């Protein structure tokens with residue numbers, strides 16, 4: 387179904403802009419802050435600092451501002467007060483130590499309330515609903531539970547390396563890998579290929595969301611929330627959001643009904659059987675489970691792609707990792723989850739990748755639920771707090787030569803932790819699931835293949851390490867590589883493992899089913 391045709395509504399658009407102008411002038415005249423905020427670039431009337439951000443890439447702009455004004459700066463996005471932090475210790479002081487008041491999210495009218503029914507945990511404010519959703523999903527991510535998911539990671543990563551024996555289309559394989567892990571655990575669905583309607587449906591709702599969010603109307607409403615008071619018939623963003631909401635709910639509800647009827651264990655059934663989950667309406671429960679893929683699926687794809695890029699751009703690191711694998715695992719079997727502790731170099735490669743090009747560089751913004759004072763500055767209630775992970779990983783005092791990808795830095799004098807998974811009460815609940823699944827995938831790719839640049843007409847196809855694009859995550863732009871099995875023996879093991887592995891996800895989920903809690 388097509389998105390609402392906005393172009394044909396020119397009359398309403400004119401009325402909209404008139405109303406918008408009048409309201410902006412009103413807001414500008416009658417609301418001015420009087421407190422002492424952290425320093426920062428001077429905001430323009432009405433638009434704040436938004437124009438600077440459009441002129442440059444957000445990361446470059448933030449870097450320049452922080453160099454000029456220090457580690458904590460204030461900005462305005464339209465009507466919203468924003469504070470950006472580029473120091474891990476300040477972020478730790480506020481978001482971890484004062485987590486009781488810094489664990490909310492800014493109000494997102496379009497991205498949360500209208501398009502996702504205020505039911506996506508990642509963008510919910512720190513309220514009772516967040517607490518209920520968090521308590522329902524937390525058991526899925528306990529260490530003991532994530533260990534039980536090993537057979538799912540095993541199946542999905544075997545399929546990826548089997549694919550790579552005959553295809554270099556890693557993008558499609560990695561999308562399938564990520565979606566199949568989530569759909570398997572959530573609903574008991576295994577994806578044979580990336581062409582499956584399940585993947586296209588998930589891609590479609592994610593893309594709808596992104597397209598809608600990048601429309602001019604949606605951006606304006608997020609910047610100037612008072613615009614949402616406009617009546618429905620005059621507000622094109624409300625039609626657009628209703629369309630996205632309808633399609634998203636339809637996909638989540640279809641999965642909900644499917645998983646409910648399955649005889650085998652899955653997250654949806656586990657959530658329904660829990661005390662809190664059993665009290666929620668079906669639609670809300672469908673969102674509790676369905677939005678986990680929206681929160682974590684893209685992160686797994688982005689991180690895995692980044693590691694494929696790193697392996698090709700840094701053959702010396704790939705060789706070191708293969709040496710480690712040959713010593714610890716040997717040539718007669720695939721690495722598995724239990725090998726992780728014994729493969730420190732591969733772990734360091736992953737940690738360094740997340741510092742070098744963080745998956746979510748400006749992470750999900752936090753917000754404070756009451757006024758606060760810090761370093762002599764006033765931080766008013768409901769400020770949007772942006773912890774700048776990119777800058778935190780590029781502090782040369784902590785990470786010398788920060789633009790250089792160097793896993794060894796994590797093995798020598800271990801530098802302070804880089805907060806790639808966020809802070810405080812909003813820290814990523816899926817960090818272990820993400821880390822273990824990506825570890826197994828990357829260890830197996832390194833064990834199985836020499837991954838190289840692609841060649842076209844005998845010419846090497848170059849990869850620009852800094853060609854990145856920001857959507858939900860900071861992702862490497864498309865690039866090409868080639869996978870060459872390390873030997874015939876490696877090839878045979880991959881084929882045999884893929885042939886003999888258990889592929890019935892129902893059987894695997896029964897193996898995963900945890901013992902009943904007393």
Ligand code: HEM
Pocket residue numbers: 507508509510678679681682683685686689740745746749750751752806807808809810811812813814815816817819820821824
């Ligand atoms: C693999 C790499 C991943 C990275 C780098 C990553 C990173 C992050 C970050 C930085 C945040 C924001 C934390 C904050 O606000 O302080 C976050 C939130 C979240 N992540 Fe992940 N994530 C990853 C994988 C996953 C996976 C596999 C899941 C599985 C379900 C997941 C589920 C979530 C959820 C639900 C939230 C929202 C938490 C909340 O707002 O309460 N993530 N993630």
